[in-house]
Amino acid sequence: MPKWKTKEQVVQLLCELVQIPSITGSQAERVLPDFVIEQLSAFSYFQKHPDHLQKNPVGDGRHFVTALVKKNSEIKNTVILVSHFDVVDVQDYGVWKEYAFQPKELTSLFYRNKDKVPEAVRDDIASGNWLFGRGTMDMKCGLALHMAMIEKAIGGAFDGNILLLAVPDEEVNSAGMRAAVPRLLELAQQYGLDYTAVLNSEPMFTQYPGDQNKYIYTGSIGKVLPGFYCYGKETHVGEPFAGLNANFMASILTAELELNTELCEMVEGEAAPPPTNLLQKDLKEEYSVQIPHRAVTLFNLFLLEKTMADVVFLLHRKAIQAAAKMDEFYAKRAAEFAKYSPFHLPELQVKVLTYEELVSYAIHQHGKEKIKSLQQELLSKQEDKDDREATIEAVDKLAIMCKELAPMIVLFFTPPYYPAVSSRNHPSIKTVTREMAAYALERHGITFKKQNYFGGISDLSYVGLQYPADSMGSFIRNFPLWDQGYSIPLSELEEFDVPVINLGPTGRDAHQWTERLDIGYSLDILLDMLPVCIQKLHEAPIEMRVME
Structure with missing residues (x-):
């Protein structure tokens, strides 16, 4: 029986993810990986290949999840789907605080109390297509979509392998992603994987008040x-x-x-x-x-x-x-x-x-x-x-x-x-970006604007290095905690040289009490476009890099 093939099913999954109050550093942040593992374990694929679904230690009591779906034993091309499951605190919700992690209830409350929310929010409410709550936009929608892509991969939707990576701590120090990079290199060795792209689904950020544009990003600031x-x-x-x-x-x-x-x-x-x-x-x-x-x-x-x-x-x-x-x-x-x-x-x-x-x-x-x-x-x-x-x-x-x-x-x-990262000149990313813009326009009447850098800061920063590690000496020597409680796996980042792209949902007011998700675009149109993007990443001309 399909779990997440329809918009309504993915909305339900999103609500279940949001209901886990995984504020960075909280106990719930430690619990959420168990929910992801439990949900994915229901698929017969992972019952047959239990080693492909793992909860990996960060080193501080938290864990990140990896879920690998291999097309077959011969195929190496692998697209990584990265997302984070931690969220910021909810003190800003004030009297609405107890509903911050109850998206359906909070949305109903806001719809019934339109006079108590800002004018821009009232305008969105009038469209009737928004879901409110902490993490709906940033970025549990991305995680829900990626879990849906795992189901599609199990069903044979893609010509290559898919590796889901869901990490904690993006909102503070990115300890999850920093710990994940060495593990990704180990998985490449263990299962014979060639990483052809890292696809993030962080939500689009507006460039100015009232910005209605749709963006596709080829890097991260x-x-x-x-x-x-x-x-x-x-x-x-x-x-x-x-x-x-x-x-x-x-x-x-x-x-x-x-x-x-x-x-x-x-x-x-x-x-x-x-x-x-x-x-x-x-x-x-x-x-x-x-x-x-x-x-x-x-x-x-x-x-x-x-x-x-x-x-x-x-x-x-x-x-x-x-x-x-x-x-x-x-x-x-x-x-x-x-x-x-x-x-x-x-x-x-x-x-x-x-x-x-x-x-x-x-x-x-x-x-x-x-x-x-x-x-x-x-x-x-x-x-x-x-x-x-x-x-x-x-x-x-x-x-x-x-x-x-x-x-x-x-x-x-x-x-x-x-670190800043940009794949704007990488041949596969240029091809996929161009083709996705054409697909969005032809299929959905949407015009994408390409941005070289995602401006909200993201875990894509830990995919490769823009400059050699040995060029960072003057920075490291003036960083008192470097290798003294904080570090970045520079040598592994040099090896983990994979092109990046971000195609994510639309929302408003990340990190604010009015955080909300555009369901119509994010869980309908994007649910159609994301598998197309993944398939194109498998098909595009790739400058192959063997992880050794």
Whole structure:
């Protein structure tokens, strides 16, 4: 009996997936793989080949699912279907919170309370074709569709093999996908697979308010999280010019980088969004009349084609420019105050260092063993800390040991890191993208717009490497947690060099309480187009790569 061949069946599967409240880091995130395994185990194919359906450990108590359907023992061509099953928290739902994971009930509530939702949502409700709830759009619809594709593969719908990959933790650190890459290489060896494409079904993201376009993506945007640690000079608030306020330093850095288009990249008419601040705070642990002399500020920085060496150089230069503005501002204000209360103007010049330079100085001053011991002590206490907080503490403790360098700015990087990936020039992806656009127009009257980069950040970032791993040295050396609780399998990524494409559902307001899925497109039209895309990926001219 068919499980997920009709729109109604896939809607039901989606609702069952959403009802598992798999917020990143929650117990439900650990439970959801069992549901996927249970559902797929009902097929006689997996009963005959139980080793093709596996729950694989991430290493932190969570698991990712792999489900392989082989056409026959001779066929190697394999398309990977990747999705994530974790979702963000639901505090933003307010009074609707208890219904956030009950899509049918929540949808009924919103339809009955149209006057209590934003106007844009009311417009969508009027069409009667939307399903509300956390994860309906991002991205349990993609997982439901991929599970339906597994059923089609079992029925012989495709000329090649299909490998479903469903991972946790995409919304935070992508621990699931990072752990999956080495396993995918093992599966290729074990079952004789040639990976010809990785197909993601992340939902389409609008480019501007009211955007009604349909998109197909041939890559995914990259992201780094640079930090600037500011160590000023302590003083009593009654003598502010005897010190330098670290909060002031951090604010100048934020003003220098926030929405600065000089740090945007442009590739074939597509622009990466400018950087924006994600965290800014001082590091005082309690109130006092001593000025805050240690502070930190972190930024989201999107990447397209810049090398990591270029990124380090550019951010270091921006820090130098900010330091010069601090010096100038301080001298100006001090001179102005001296008109009212003459005093000796202290000379302060803010230094700019990379974390690598700070470590080198600390080793020179205190010895390698002492610095290594400090780092090991911090790592031993890291388990319950957020990666960002653990990184900041590592920089802070080291800077305190070298406080004679103050005032200073230290550039560093913290998790997560998403490499940019693009297959826009790959022959198979160019062919499939062109043919899918023609199919969508002819069969459904839909015009696709091709985007080189999916802008919402995705696990496709861990498919291959844009540049050789050995070109990332300057980035890694300024990343305190690299191989100390956080890492990316760079050598495996170099081997896992597979073209990517993203064809996903339509929705609105990801990560908002009004998150919703366009059922008509996503579970009707896309349910028709996705198997066509998979088949075309099997048929397209492929630059074959044998996984060895």
